[in-house]
Amino acid sequence: MSDAPELAPLPAPDDSPLWAPFWAATQEGRLAFMRCSHCGNGFLPARLECPKCLSPGAQWESASGGARLISWVVYHRPPNPAFADRVPYTVAIVELDEGPRMTTNITGVADPESLSIEQRLVLRIEQEGDVAVPRFAPAVPRIEPRK
Amino acid sequence: MARHPLSEKIVIAGVGSTRFGSLPGRSTVSMIVEAASGALQDAGIEKELVDAVLVKPPTSNPEMMFQVGVAEALGLQPKLNPNWNQGGAANIAMLSYAALSIDAGLCDVALLCFADNAKSASSTAYNKAKGNDAVFGLFGTLGKYGMIARRHIEQYGTSYDHLGAIAVACRRHGSENPGAQLRKPLTLDDYRASKPLVAPFRREDVCLVSDGGAAIVVMSAKRARELKVERAVPVLGFGQGQTAWEPYLRADLTTTQAVASAQTAFAMAGLSPQDIDVAQLYDCFTIVPIMTLEDYGFCKKGEGGPFAADGRLEIDGDLPMNTSGGLLSETGMPGMQLIIEGVHQMRGEANLQAKRARNCIISNQGGIMQTHSTLILGERL
Numbered sequence: 001m002s003d004a005p006e007l008a009p010l011p012a013p014d015d016s017p018l019w020a021p022f023w024a025a026t027q028e029g030r031l032a033f034m035r036c037s038h039c040g041n042g043f044l045p046a047r048l049e050c051p052k053c054l055s056p057g058a059q060w061e062s063a064s065g066g067a068r069l070i071s072w073v074v075y076h077r078p079p080n081p082a083f084a085d086r087v088p089y090t091v092a093i094v095e096l097d098e099g100p101r102m103t104t105n106i107t108g109v110a111d112p113e114s115l116s117i118e119q120r121l122v123l124r125i126e127q128e129g130d131v132a133v134p135r136f137a138p139a140v141p142r143i144e145p146r147k
Numbered sequence: 148m149a150r151h152p153l154s155e156k157i158v159i160a161g162v163g164s165t166r167f168g169s170l171p172g173r174s175t176v177s178m179i180v181e182a183a184s185g186a187l188q189d190a191g192i193e194k195e196l197v198d199a200v201l202v203k204p205p206t207s208n209p210e211m212m213f214q215v216g217v218a219e220a221l222g223l224q225p226k227l228n229p230n231w232n233q234g235g236a237a238n239i240a241m242l243s244y245a246a247l248s249i250d251a252g253l254c255d256v257a258l259l260c261f262a263d264n265a266k267s268a269s270s271t272a273y274n275k276a277k278g279n280d281a282v283f284g285l286f287g288t289l290g291k292y293g294m295i296a297r298r299h300i301e302q303y304g305t306s307y308d309h310l311g312a313i314a315v316a317c318r319r320h321g322s323e324n325p326g327a328q329l330r331k332p333l334t335l336d337d338y339r340a341s342k343p344l345v346a347p348f349r350r351e352d353v354c355l356v357s358d359g360g361a362a363i364v365v366m367s368a369k370r371a372r373e374l375k376v377e378r379a380v381p382v383l384g385f386g387q388g389q390t391a392w393e394p395y396l397r398a399d400l401t402t403t404q405a406v407a408s409a410q411t412a413f414a415m416a417g418l419s420p421q422d423i424d425v426a427q428l429y430d431c432f433t434i435v436p437i438m439t440l441e442d443y444g445f446c447k448k449g450e451g452g453p454f455a456a457d458g459r460l461e462i463d464g465d466l467p468m469n470t471s472g473g474l475l476s477e478t479g480m481p482g483m484q485l486i487i488e489g490v491h492q493m494r495g496e497a498n499l500q501a502k503r504a505r506n507c508i509i510s511n512q513g514g515i516m517q518t519h520s521t522l523i524l525g526e527r528l
Contacts, residue, residue: 011281077345079287
């Protein structure tokens with residue numbers, strides 16, 4: 001975990017009852033997504049009804065932390081005062097190994113233009129004030145043992 | 148191909164607009180009245196003939212029941228007066244509803260109108276964060292369209308020069324349009340030298356923010372003949388397709404329901420892409436016309452970038468596009484200006500007239516490509 005007190009605080013997350021379990025989980029070092037109790041569909045964003053079978057009663061479940069990169073952008077101009085000292089920063093769409101997609105940041109990359117779609121990523125939760133932000137970093141390539 | 152019985156039955160009888168750019172102090176209703184008055188004059192009819200007023204609400208200041216204030220300011224008590232909340236796709240969607248309503252006898256003469264003061268009043272609608280996006284610094288339309296562009300670049304090898312070709316074509320056409328908000332032309336070298344704003348986008352990839360109003364008068368071809376409307380332009384086909392989902396939830400970020408929208412419109416018109424001579428494609432960001440060319444079938448998926456290169460979309464190219472400058476150069480107005488320019492081309496009276504202009508296709512879309520509508524116009528009657 002890293003703390004960066006010199007940066008302006010991030011905008012507050014959505015802590016409505018629907019999303020509160022998500023942010024409580026990141027405080028515990030976990031990334032949570034919803035799984036439909038009826039059809040088993042895993043999904044984000046949080047909803048009361050499963051968008052596949054329309055049943056209520058989804059439960060929160062912990063993700064493994066593995067994901068792949070779907071797309072990303074690099075903000076060179078801050079869109080909001082909270083990000084004035086953070087540019088350039090990377091916002092990404094990732095797909096968790098369990099299926100749900102989410103918006104996140106890519107961290108730990110010197111040159112975000114060197115990223116590539118479908119690249120493997122791993123969860124890296126970073127503490128920013130009171131908020132534990134679920135971000136992702138490139139996975140260290142796995143070295144296959146020689147035969 | 149056989150066309151639908153509705154094809155050519157409905158016409159655009161008149162078009163009008165305010166000046167584009169910065170119009171401080173003008174309310175959206177006031178701009179609509181000016182544009183509507185111009186459209187009625189263009190059609191050569193009295194306002195009392197209008198019995199349907201279809202209104203796309205302003206982006207800058209959404210207001211409950213905005214449309215009734217428009218009807219009041221126009222001094223009308225129309226049979227139909229919907230407020231069409233579909234982003235940029237609303238213009239052609241309203242035209243579709245007007246066509247069907249006229250055909251079904253619900254109304255006789257429809258006025259479609261829109262105005263916004265996003266430049267001099269408020270453009271915050273374009274810069275909001277949704278849900279938890281703010282935590283990650285994802286604000287507004289720029290980042291989300293950027294995600295779509297990046298995926299297209301990575302998946303198909305679309306280059307910055309391809310995106311630049313869209314900006315260069317629109318800026319060339321806008322530079323020759325005396326009414327355009329941004330008249331400074333752009334070279335590909337200028338584009339290449341420009342710094343990233345939200346990569347992969349530069350400033351030149353992003354449409355204008357504008358004030359202005361526009362209006363269109365729609366009636367049946369039969370009524371236009373009875374009223375001796377000159378220069379009526381026939382509606383050959385229209386369609387819609389709604390991608391609906393936020394970009395990050397789309398299994399494929401590089402295609403949208405524009406495919407269904409165009410197929411429906413082409414089927415109604417009994418035409419295919421090779422019959423189209425001139426195009427007005429919604430260009431809120433440079434990636435959008437590239438994807439629209441693919442989804443409409445002008446080229447294969449992934450080939451929109453090369454298709455746009457080498458000036459093929461410029462006025463002297465194979466498929467002149469956004470011949471008055473589009474959202475990138477004429478006005479950032481969300482789409483009605485594209486229909487108006489299509490009408491000018493089909494009348495043969497455009498500022499930059501395409502040499503061959505028998506059929507024109509127009510795309511409208513809204514949100515982050517969540518909504519889409521397509522219109523095909525034919526040569527004036």
